[in-house]
Amino acid sequence: MSNQKNEEEDIELPSTEVLHNAGKEVYSYKIGGFRVSILNTSRGLSYYISPVKQFIELEKRVKGRLEDVMLLLSKGNDLGDILSATLGINREMVADAAYIIRSSLGYGKLQVLIDDPNVIDISVEGKGNVWVRHSFIEEMRPEQDFAPTNIYINDINEAVSLQQTIATKCGTYVSTANPIVDTQLPQREGGHRVHLVFPTVSKGRPEIVVRKRLPVPPSISHLVESGVLPKWIAELFKIILTARGAVIIAGPPGSGKTTLIRSLLYSLVPSTWKVIVIEDTGEIDPPKGSPWTRYTTFELGSVEVGLFDLAKASLRASGTRLLVVGETRGREAQVLAQAMTVGLGGLCLPRDQLILARIDGKIDL
Ligand SMILES: Nc1ncnc2c1ncn2[C@@H]1O[C@H](COP(=O)(O)OP(=O)(O)OP(=O)(O)O)[C@@H](O)[C@H]1O
Ligand SMILES: [Mg+2]
Structure with missing residues (x-):
C-alpha cells in the first residue's frame, strides 16, 4: 500500500458530505479514479473516498456516451480503441475511463470497495452509510471492528436494487421467496463470499455483506x-x-x-x-x-x-x-x-x- 499525500490539489470533495465530521487524514492511497482516505473522525477511524478532479469530468463524458460505447463493444471492438475514439481521450486516460464503465456495469457505489484490496468486509444495512472492515484500521485500532464510509445508500429501494444486481452477477436471485442468499462473486471478480438478506426477514434493513478473500493465500x-x-x-x-x-x-x-x-x-x-x-x-x-x-x-x-x-x-x-x-x-x-x-x-x-x-x-x- 503506498501513501500518496502529494495529490491534495487533485482532490475535489464530494458535494454530499455524509460523514458527520471529516477528520484528520491518517492514511491515503488511490483506487481507480478515487482517492481513499482513512480519517480520524468523531465516529472513529472512517473510510472516505473522493474522486480526483479529472475523474469527475471524465465520468460525465463516459456516461454521456455509454450507449455508443456499449454498441461498439458488442461488435467486438477493442475497449481502449473505442474509448479513445468516442471520447477523444489520450491513452493515459483510457484506464480511468474503462474503470468508470466497469463500475457502471458492475457494483455501482460498492465498486471501489470491491476493488480495494485493503477492505476485508463490506456491510450494507439498508439506508445509510456503508461500513467496512479495513486491514489498516484493524492493525491500528483492533478494538474498532467496522468503520463507516462516506458511501451512502439513499433508501431501501437502492439497497434492494444493489442486492438484485449482485445476486444476478452471482447467477442467483434474491426475493421474498428466496430471502437469504449465500453465494459468491464470479471468480474473475474475486470470488468473494456474499451474504444477502431480503427485507422480508431483515425488518426494512436489506443486508449485503461481502467477505473479501485474498486472491492467493499466504504460504x-x-x-x-x-x-x-x-x-x-x-x-x-x-x-x-x-x-x-x-x-x-x-x-x-x-x-x-x-x-x-x-x-x-x-x-x-x-x-x-x-x-x-x-x-x-x-x-x-x-x-x-x-x-x-x-x-x-x-x-x-x-x-x-x-x-x-x-x-x-x-x-x-x-x-x-x-x-x-x-x-x-x-x-x-x-x-x-x-x-x-x-x-x-x-x-x-x-x-x-x-x-x-x-x-x-x-x-x-
Ligand atoms: N494471514 C492473513 N493475512 C492477511 N489477510 C488475512 C490473513 N488471514 C485472513 N485474512 C483476511 O481476513 C479476512 C477473514 O479471513 P477468513 O475468511 O479466512 O476468515 P474465517 O475465519 O474463515 O471467517 P468466517 O468465520 O466468517 O468464515 C479475509 O478478508 C482474509 O483475506
Ligand atoms: Mg471461513
Missing part, C-alpha cells in the same frame, strides 16, 4: 516468517496432513480459518493428491489443472443438496487422501469422522473449539 512459510504461525505448529500441520491425519480448525468469525486452510492445502499438500473439498460457498478453489473434487451446497425451491449429502457423495469420488469440509455444523461431521476411520485425512471448520484429532473405530451413519 505457510510466509505465515511462519511473519510471526502469524509458530514454526512448530507449521511442522505439526505438515506431519499430520502428509500422514493423512485430521485437523479441525476453529475460531471466531473472520479470524482467518478459511485462509489458513487454503494456505495449508496450497503449501503442504502434494499437487497429485486428489483432495475433496465440500463447502457452502466455494471459497477454497482447486489449483488449476489439479485432480481435486469440489462440491458446494445447493438450494432452490424444493431442491436442497446439503453438506451431509455432499459429504456422503464425496466418499464415492475415489478421493483417497484428504477430505476438506469447509464448515462442519451437523451430520456431515459424522461423514468426516467415517472418512477418517478409513484412512482419509480430514480438514474441517467447526464453530467452537480447536482439536487436532486422530479418530479410531467405526462410526455408523
Whole structure:
C-alpha cells in the first residue's frame, strides 16, 4: 500500500458530505479514479473516498456516451480503441475511463470497495452509510471492528436494487421467496463470499455483506516468517496432513480459518493428491489443472443438496487422501469422522473449539 499525500490539489470533495465530521487524514492511497482516505473522525477511524478532479469530468463524458460505447463493444471492438475514439481521450486516460464503465456495469457505489484490496468486509444495512472492515484500521485500532464510509445508500429501494444486481452477477436471485442468499462473486471478480438478506426477514434493513478473500493465500512459510504461525505448529500441520491425519480448525468469525486452510492445502499438500473439498460457498478453489473434487451446497425451491449429502457423495469420488469440509455444523461431521476411520485425512471448520484429532473405530451413519 503506498501513501500518496502529494495529490491534495487533485482532490475535489464530494458535494454530499455524509460523514458527520471529516477528520484528520491518517492514511491515503488511490483506487481507480478515487482517492481513499482513512480519517480520524468523531465516529472513529472512517473510510472516505473522493474522486480526483479529472475523474469527475471524465465520468460525465463516459456516461454521456455509454450507449455508443456499449454498441461498439458488442461488435467486438477493442475497449481502449473505442474509448479513445468516442471520447477523444489520450491513452493515459483510457484506464480511468474503462474503470468508470466497469463500475457502471458492475457494483455501482460498492465498486471501489470491491476493488480495494485493503477492505476485508463490506456491510450494507439498508439506508445509510456503508461500513467496512479495513486491514489498516484493524492493525491500528483492533478494538474498532467496522468503520463507516462516506458511501451512502439513499433508501431501501437502492439497497434492494444493489442486492438484485449482485445476486444476478452471482447467477442467483434474491426475493421474498428466496430471502437469504449465500453465494459468491464470479471468480474473475474475486470470488468473494456474499451474504444477502431480503427485507422480508431483515425488518426494512436489506443486508449485503461481502467477505473479501485474498486472491492467493499466504504460504505457510510466509505465515511462519511473519510471526502469524509458530514454526512448530507449521511442522505439526505438515506431519499430520502428509500422514493423512485430521485437523479441525476453529475460531471466531473472520479470524482467518478459511485462509489458513487454503494456505495449508496450497503449501503442504502434494499437487497429485486428489483432495475433496465440500463447502457452502466455494471459497477454497482447486489449483488449476489439479485432480481435486469440489462440491458446494445447493438450494432452490424444493431442491436442497446439503453438506451431509455432499459429504456422503464425496466418499464415492475415489478421493483417497484428504477430505476438506469447509464448515462442519451437523451430520456431515459424522461423514468426516467415517472418512477418517478409513484412512482419509480430514480438514474441517467447526464453530467452537480447536482439536487436532486422530479418530479410531467405526462410526455408523
Ligand atoms: N494471514 C492473513 N493475512 C492477511 N489477510 C488475512 C490473513 N488471514 C485472513 N485474512 C483476511 O481476513 C479476512 C477473514 O479471513 P477468513 O475468511 O479466512 O476468515 P474465517 O475465519 O474463515 O471467517 P468466517 O468465520 O466468517 O468464515 C479475509 O478478508 C482474509 O483475506
Ligand atoms: Mg471461513
